[in-house]
Every structure is written in structure tokens, then in C-alpha cells.
Amino acid sequence: MIELVVMDMAGTTVADGGLVEAAFTDAIAEVGVAESDPAFPGMLDHVRRTMGESKISVFRTLLDGDETRARQANEAFERAYGRRVGECTEIDGAAETIRRLRDAGVKVALTTGFSEVTQRQIIDALGWDGLADLTLTPAQAGRGRPYPDMVLTALLRLGVDDVRHVAVVGDTAYDVGSGLRAGASVVAGVLTGAHGTAELTEAGATHVIDSVRDLPAIVRVH
Structure with a gap:
């Protein structure tokens, strides 16, 4: 039962509709990783593979455990997603x-x-x-x-x-x-x-x- x-x-x-990837792109740029950066494709692939995981944990992994940058990126992600939330x-x-x-x-x-x-x-x-x-x-x-x-x-x-x-x-x-x-x-x-x-x-x-x-x-x- x-x-x-x-x-x-x-x-x-x-x-x-793909808002996670769009918000991630904005967020990672805020901590210095642009779409043109050689590291960006691998980071985006990691985001895709870890869909469902806590977002702060994802950023900690991507940013080699740098807690300050991870929190900055996570906050930027939340803001970016929030700007687009009406598309949900x-x-x-x-x-x-x-x-x-x-x-x-x-x-x-x-x-x-x-x-x-x-x-x-x-x-x-x-x-x-x-x-x-x-x-x-x-x-x-x-x-x-x-x-x-x-x-x-x-x-x-x-x-x-x-x-x-x-x-x-x-x-x-x-x-x-x-x-x-x-x-x-x-x-x-x-x-x-x-x-x-x-x-x-x-x-x-x-x-x-x-x-x-x-x-x-x-x-x-x-």
C-alpha cells in the first residue's frame, strides 16, 4: 500500500524547455567561463549527465571544490533560471x-x-x-x-x-x-x-x- x-x-x-542549460551558461560565465572557453563543452556535458543532482553540488564539482566560486555560480544560476521561469x-x-x-x-x-x-x-x-x-x-x-x-x-x-x-x-x-x-x-x-x-x-x-x-x-x- x-x-x-x-x-x-x-x-x-x-x-x-532547456532552461537549465541556458541558466548554466549564464551562471558559469559569471565565474569566468565563457561559451568560447575550451573547458565549457565538458562542463555542459557534466551538467547534462548530472541532471537531478543538487545544483550547488554540480558547481562544486565543476569548480574543483572552490566553495566561494561554487556559491557565486549557484546564485547566478538561480537568478538566471528565475528570469526565465515563466517559460515553464x-x-x-x-x-x-x-x-x-x-x-x-x-x-x-x-x-x-x-x-x-x-x-x-x-x-x-x-x-x-x-x-x-x-x-x-x-x-x-x-x-x-x-x-x-x-x-x-x-x-x-x-x-x-x-x-x-x-x-x-x-x-x-x-x-x-x-x-x-x-x-x-x-x-x-x-x-x-x-x-x-x-x-x-x-x-x-x-x-x-x-x-x-x-x-x-x-x-x-x-
Whole structure:
């Protein structure tokens, strides 16, 4: 019996049309790496491969652990994404799926690798205030994906007694890794975002589905 579904946002419930890459380009330029820099293509490739990971962690890796520059880049990223947040749209059927789950008594938490400010901007842009039972960011939980902190924090805050009663859904291997580390019995990868079937399966997804609309059938909500 699934009592809680922990859902990723960008790529899973929210389509952002490549805003992450655009915001990254602005952010990395602010710390001195232009698109013409020989290092830029490799950095962008790393960003693509680590979609779903906490953004501050990505910048720490790219900038060789330089905390000052990583924080500067992360703040620039958040500002750049925020300027474009109006371009975000709902992935078809996402809000309906969340309402369907909640109507069936399943609690829903929306999670992200972004900051709380950016998450709030996305929610406001989509008119999703109050749609989910809980929203969470890495800073609010302790660590971002692939660590299990956001999943476990959602479980604790929403009063779920057993990790086996949790389902996790996301579009990246980092979402899958987070769900597995948390002990969720359903860890579903969706094909609407960054990673494909091979990557999600290799990461250990229990299910790979076309979109979040297919989730109710997996968690047996009618």
C-alpha cells in the first residue's frame, strides 16, 4: 500500500524547455567561463549527465571544490533560471495525476534540486500553490540527490511509518538512486526528461514509464 509519492519537478512534472542549460551558461560565465572557453563543452556535458543532482553540488564539482566560486555560480544560476521561469509548463497530466493520488488518500511531496526560492517561483508560475502536501529542496532536507534525505524528510514530515509505503518518481538516475537509498518499494523513472530507458534501468528503477500519468496504475490508485 503506497501512502506517499515523492515526485521530482523539472523533467517529471514540469517541462522547462532547456532552461537549465541556458541558466548554466549564464551562471558559469559569471565565474569566468565563457561559451568560447575550451573547458565549457565538458562542463555542459557534466551538467547534462548530472541532471537531478543538487545544483550547488554540480558547481562544486565543476569548480574543483572552490566553495566561494561554487556559491557565486549557484546564485547566478538561480537568478538566471528565475528570469526565465515563466517559460515553464506543466508536463501533460501532472497536476491531474497529483490530484488523483491525493483524492485516493495518497500524500504527495514535490522535490527539486533547485533552491527554495526557485521552487516557489516555478510553483507560482504554474498556479500550483497547495497542489501537493509538501514541497522540499536539498537545503530543507540536508542533502540533495542522489542522497535519500528529501525522500526521508518527506516521510517524516507527512507521518508515513514505513519506507516500503513510499513511491519515488523522477526523470534521472539521481532520482532513482535517491529512492533506492531511501528504501522505497516503487522507484519509477519517467521518459519525459533528461535520461532514457537504459540509464534509468541501469540505475535500478523498479519501473520505467512514459510519463507521470502512468504512475497511478503502478501504485494501484483507481
